[in-house]
Amino acid sequence: MxxxxxxxxxxxxxxxxxxxxxxxxxxxxxxxxxxxxxxxxxxxxxxxxxxxxYKSKEDLYLGVMIRGMEILHNMFIEATSTDEPTLSKIKNLGDTYYRYFQEHRNFFRMFYFFQNPQFHTQVSPEMMSSCQLGNQKIWKIVIELIQQGINEGDIRPDINPAECAVILWANSNGIMIRMDTQQDYFKNILGVDLEDVMQKSGTMLLQSMLTDSAKRKTPTISYAS
Amino acid sequence: MxxxxxxxxxxxxxxxxxxxxxxxxxxxxxxxxxxxxxxxxxxxxxxxxxxxxYKSKEDLYLGVMIRGMEILHNMFIEATSTDEPTLSKIKNLGDTYYRYFQEHRNFFRMFYFFQNPQFHTQVSPEMMSSCQLGNQKIWKIVIELIQQGINEGDIRPDINPAECAVILWANSNGIMIRMDTQQDYFKNILGVDLEDVMQKSGTMLLQSMLTDSAKRKTPTISYAS
DNA sequence: GTAATTGAATGACTTTCAGTCAGTTGCTAC
DNA sequence: GTAGCAACTGACTGAAAGTCATTCAATTAC
CATH class of the missing domain: 1.10.10.60 (Homeodomain-like)
Structure with missing residues (x-):
C-alpha cells in the first residue's frame, strides 16, 4: 500500500x-x-x-543522545577507514574521541546521563536497548582494531583487547570530564594542562601495550619510557 | 552566653x-x-x-555527598598514616579508593552528580564551595604523596604530581563507573573481569612513573613490562 | 459525491512536588 | 506576667510531567 x-x-x-x-x-x-x-x-x-x-521526557532526551552516539560512531568508522598501519588507526581513534569532545560538547555531556543509573527511572526499555546497541557498536570498533593490532604483532598477545579498550576509554574519558568542568582550576591552581596530560597518558598506556618489535618502530615519547 | x-x-x-x-x-x-x-x-x-x-533539595543532596567526601578523606588520611615506604602508600590509596567504591557505593554514585554540571542549577554558592573544598582536600593528599615519592627518588622527577594524580584517578574512576553499571555485561559478553583490569592498569600506570632504581626494587607485574 | 471510519493532533485537566509564608508555639529576658 | 524572638508548622502556590475526551482531516466504502 x-x-x-x-x-x-x-x-x-x-x-x-x-x-x-x-x-x-x-x-x-x-x-x-x-x-x-x-x-x-x-x-x-x-x-x-x-x-x-516518545514515552517520556527522558526517552526524548535519550533519543537525542543516540544521535550523538551515531555521530561518534561515524567518526570512528571514518577514522579507521584509511590504509594507515593499525597503530596509527588506534591513535586516530583517540584523537577522534578528543575531537568529538571539542566539537560535540553537548552530546559528550549527555553521555553522563546514560552512565548514571540514578536517572534512568522513566526510560522505556526500547530506548534503553537502543542506547545499549549504539554503545556496543562503538566498543566493537575499538576492540576489533586492537585485536587487529595483536594479530599483526604490534600489540602484545597477552593483552585482552576488550580490557585494553576499557583502559584507554577510562583514561581519556576521565580526563575529558575534568577538562569540561575544571580545566581552569587545574591550569591556574595546580599548573596542569589537561590536554597535555591526556596526550601523555594516552601515549604512555599505548606504549606499554606494544610488543618489543613495535616499540622499536615508534619513537619514544616523554612520559613513556 | x-x-x-x-x-x-x-x-x-x-x-x-x-x-x-x-x-x-x-x-x-x-x-x-x-x-x-x-x-x-x-x-x-x-x-x-x-x-x-538547607536552601534547596539539591543543597541537601550535596550536604549528604560532603559526608561521603569526608569519609573518603578520612580513609585516605588513614591509608597514608603508616610508616610504610611511599610507594606502598600510593598503592594503598588506590586500594582504599576501591574499598570505598565497594563499601560506600551510594556515596560513590553521588559523586556523579557533582561531576555533572548539568545538575547544579539549584545549588547555593556556599554548598558549592564546601564541595570544592572537600574535593581539594582529597586531591591534596594524593598530590603531596606523589611529590614525596619524587623527593625520595622513587618517582621520576620529570613527572608533574598533579598530572600523575589526575591520570591515576581518571583510570580507576572510569573503570569503577563501568563496574558499577556494566560489570556483568563485560564479564559475560566480552569476557573481561573489570576488577582485574583496574588492578592491572593501575599497576601499569604506576610502573611507568617509577625511576629506574625504584623499578629494580619492585617486582614486575603482568601487563607492566 | 457523500457518509462512515480511522487515527493524528489537541489542550484543558490532573497530579505531583519544590519551595513559600502567614501564623503558631514556646523559650528567654526583664 | 508579658514582650520579644526564634524555631517551627503546614496549607498554599506555581510549575511542569503526563493524560484523555474531543476535534478534525484524511481515507475508505458505498
Whole structure:
C-alpha cells in the first residue's frame, strides 16, 4: 500500500522533527531546565503529540543522545577507514574521541546521563536497548582494531583487547570530564594542562601495550619510557 | 552566653539530623525520586523547617555527598598514616579508593552528580564551595604523596604530581563507573573481569612513573613490562 | 459525491512536588 | 506576667510531567 508507506514516512519524519526541537531545547537548557511545553512550542506541536511519539521526557532526551552516539560512531568508522598501519588507526581513534569532545560538547555531556543509573527511572526499555546497541557498536570498533593490532604483532598477545579498550576509554574519558568542568582550576591552581596530560597518558598506556618489535618502530615519547 | 552556645549546638545537631533523614531517603530512592515531604517525615519535622536549614533539595543532596567526601578523606588520611615506604602508600590509596567504591557505593554514585554540571542549577554558592573544598582536600593528599615519592627518588622527577594524580584517578574512576553499571555485561559478553583490569592498569600506570632504581626494587607485574 | 471510519493532533485537566509564608508555639529576658 | 524572638508548622502556590475526551482531516466504502 502506497498510502501506508507514505504515512510511515511521515511518522518517521515527525519523529525526527520532534527530535530536532528537543535537541535545540536540551542543548540550550539541559535536561532539568528544559520543559516539554518548550519543546512542543519549538516543534510547533501540542505537548500531547510529543507523547504519541516518545514515552517520556527522558526517552526524548535519550533519543537525542543516540544521535550523538551515531555521530561518534561515524567518526570512528571514518577514522579507521584509511590504509594507515593499525597503530596509527588506534591513535586516530583517540584523537577522534578528543575531537568529538571539542566539537560535540553537548552530546559528550549527555553521555553522563546514560552512565548514571540514578536517572534512568522513566526510560522505556526500547530506548534503553537502543542506547545499549549504539554503545556496543562503538566498543566493537575499538576492540576489533586492537585485536587487529595483536594479530599483526604490534600489540602484545597477552593483552585482552576488550580490557585494553576499557583502559584507554577510562583514561581519556576521565580526563575529558575534568577538562569540561575544571580545566581552569587545574591550569591556574595546580599548573596542569589537561590536554597535555591526556596526550601523555594516552601515549604512555599505548606504549606499554606494544610488543618489543613495535616499540622499536615508534619513537619514544616523554612520559613513556 | 551559655544559652547562646547551647542553641548553636542544638542547631548544628538539627542540621545533622536532617542530613541523617535525607541520607536514608536519598540512598533508598535517589535524587529524582526522593521528595522533600518524605525527608520531612523521616526527620520528624515539617517541610518548611528543612528549608530553614538547607536552601534547596539539591543543597541537601550535596550536604549528604560532603559526608561521603569526608569519609573518603578520612580513609585516605588513614591509608597514608603508616610508616610504610611511599610507594606502598600510593598503592594503598588506590586500594582504599576501591574499598570505598565497594563499601560506600551510594556515596560513590553521588559523586556523579557533582561531576555533572548539568545538575547544579539549584545549588547555593556556599554548598558549592564546601564541595570544592572537600574535593581539594582529597586531591591534596594524593598530590603531596606523589611529590614525596619524587623527593625520595622513587618517582621520576620529570613527572608533574598533579598530572600523575589526575591520570591515576581518571583510570580507576572510569573503570569503577563501568563496574558499577556494566560489570556483568563485560564479564559475560566480552569476557573481561573489570576488577582485574583496574588492578592491572593501575599497576601499569604506576610502573611507568617509577625511576629506574625504584623499578629494580619492585617486582614486575603482568601487563607492566 | 457523500457518509462512515480511522487515527493524528489537541489542550484543558490532573497530579505531583519544590519551595513559600502567614501564623503558631514556646523559650528567654526583664 | 508579658514582650520579644526564634524555631517551627503546614496549607498554599506555581510549575511542569503526563493524560484523555474531543476535534478534525484524511481515507475508505458505498
Amino acid at each position: 502506497g498510502i501506508q508507506e507514505r504515512k510511515e514516512r511521515e511518522k518517521e519524519h515527525r519523529r525526527e522533527e520532534i527530535l530536532n526541537a528537543a535537541q535545540s531545547v536540551f542543548f540550550e537548557k539541559g535536561l532539568q531546565t528544559a520543559t516539554m511545553d518548550e519543546i512542543a512550542v519549538a516543534a510547533e506541536l501540542s505537548k500531547g503529540t510529543l507523547y504519541l511519539y | 551559655g544559652i547562646q552556645e547551647r542553641k548553636e549546638r542544638e542547631k548544628e545537631h538539627r542540621r545533622e539530623e536532617i542530613l541523617n533523614a535525607a541520607q536514608s531517603v536519598f540512598f533508598e530512592k535517589g535524587l529524582q525520586t526522593a521528595t522533600m515531604d518524605e525527608i520531612a517525615v523521616a526527620a520528624e519535622l515539617s517541610k518548611g523547617t528543612l528549608y530553614l536549614y
